Amino acid sequence: MTNQTPIPVIINGAAGKMGREVIKAVTQAPDLTLMGAVDTSPEHQGQDAGELAGLSEPLEVPITNQLEPMLGYVAGERQLPPGVIVDFTHPDSVYDNVRSAIAYGIRPVVGTTGLNAEQIQNLADFAEKASTGCLIIPNFSIGMVLLQQAAIAASQYFDHVEIIELHHNQKADAPSGTAIQTAQLLAELGKPFNQPLVKETEKLPGARGSVAEEGIRIHSVRLPGLIAHQEVIFGASGQIYTLRHDTSDRSCYMPGVLLAIRKVSQLKSLVYGLEKIL
Ligand SMILES: NC(=O)C1=CN([C@@H]2O[C@H](COP(=O)(O)OP(=O)(O)OC[C@H]3O[C@@H](n4cnc5c(N)ncnc54)[C@H](OP(=O)(O)O)[C@@H]3O)[C@@H](O)[C@H]2O)C=CC1
Numbered sequence: 001m002t003n004q005t006p007i008p009v010i011i012n013g014a015a016g017k018m019g020r021e022v023i024k025a026v027t028q029a030p031d032l033t034l035m036g037a038v039d040t041s042p043e044h045q046g047q048d049a050g051e052l053a054g055l056s057e058p059l060e061v062p063i064t065n066q067l068e069p070m071l072g073y074v075a076g077e078r079q080l081p082p083g084v085i086v087d088f089t090h091p092d093s094v095y096d097n098v099r100s101a102i103a104y105g106i107r108p109v110v111g112t113t114g115l116n117a118e119q120i121q122n123l124a125d126f127a128e129k130a131s132t133g134c135l136i137i138p139n140f141s142i143g144m145v146l147l148q149q150a151a152i153a154a155s156q157y158f159d160h161v162e163i164i165e166l167h168h169n170q171k172a173d174a175p176s177g178t179a180i181q182t183a184q185l186l187a188e189l190g191k192p193f194n195q196p197l198v199k200e201t202e203k204l205p206g207a208r209g210s211v212a213e214e215g216i217r218i219h220s221v222r223l224p225g226l227i228a229h230q231e232v233i234f235g236a237s238g239q240i241y242t243l244r245h246d247t248s249d250r251s252c253y254m255p256g257v258l259l260a261i262r263k264v265s266q267l268k269s270l271v272y273g274l275e276k277i278l
């Protein structure tokens with residue numbers, strides 16, 4: 001792998017919590033080369049990406065807010081393998097970012113959550129027409145994939161399930177992308193969950209959480225001190241079965257991010273979920 005020409009990588013949202021981790025991870029990977037670091041945050045314009053990520057040496061890659069020129073620059077480097085852009089920005093901008101990247105032939109690896117089903121379908125259509133790989137991964141940690149697989153297995157035997165997701169209080173979207181995906185995976189079984197035994201009244205709106213597909217409920221907690229956590233709680237007569245995943249450091253996402261960067265150029269369409277590329 002190290003003898004091959006490295007894959008050019010752009011990080012969008014490079015100055016953010018995830019972006020800084022990705023700068024470190026990409027820089028340490030011999031088969032990848034960081035060519036661009038994009039972020040709209042005004043206070044970081046022109047700052048060196050290595051310095052921003054706390055590396056000992058500068059990377060000579062300045063932060064820029066100019067996404068399209070950066071996409072054009074990397075797309076123009078014809079002697080290099082196809083470029084990849086990793087997006088950890090904001091739910092409001094990710095859709096346009098991904099469309100722009102595909103238009104330039106740059107393969108998106110999307111960690112940003114908050115895309116709705118219609119947006120994902122539009123991006124899938126766009127990627128298909130362009131024959132361009134695109135990965136949308138609501139959660140890059142292997143522990144979450146394992147939790148979801150255990151939850152799918154359990155859902156065949158339990159008819160009642162609720163999801164609690166807990167995150168830091170700088171998170172823009174709720175419920176989390178991971179919780180929505182977890183509910184979708186359980187709903188694929190095609191059976192209704194949580195048939196009510198009584199007529200329920202919410203004395204305060206939202207007390208029973210949000211209702212996802214097949215009646216699966218999701219509750220969102222936001223507190224300083226948390227990073228990212230999820231419980232899937234199954235209930236049946238006389239027993240509770242709880243699955244829980246805790247993130248203590250954002251480095252847990254980096255093996256999944258690097259895998260996605262290496263895999264996305266082998267794809268010709270949009271793929272959703274880390275479990276599909278493991
Ligand atoms: N898939 C996964 O495994 C994970 C996904 N996430 C998701 O990733 C996203 C980012 O999370 P996190 O790093 O914690 O967020 P941060 O707010 O720490 O970082 C986002 C960065 O992107 C910048 N930004 C905002 N809009 C744009 C834009 N249009 N173009 C370029 N840069 C932009 C922000 O600047 P400014 O601050 O000035 O707005 C900020 O520097 C969220 O959606 C989160 O849910 C997070 C962790 C894991």
Ligand SMILES: O=C(O)C1=N[C@H](C(=O)O)C[C@H](O)C1
Pocket residue numbers: 113138139167171175176177178179227228229
């Ligand atoms: O904002 C976060 O932090 C996270 N976002 C993703 C989500 O919405 O599921 C992944 C992980 O939970 C961390």
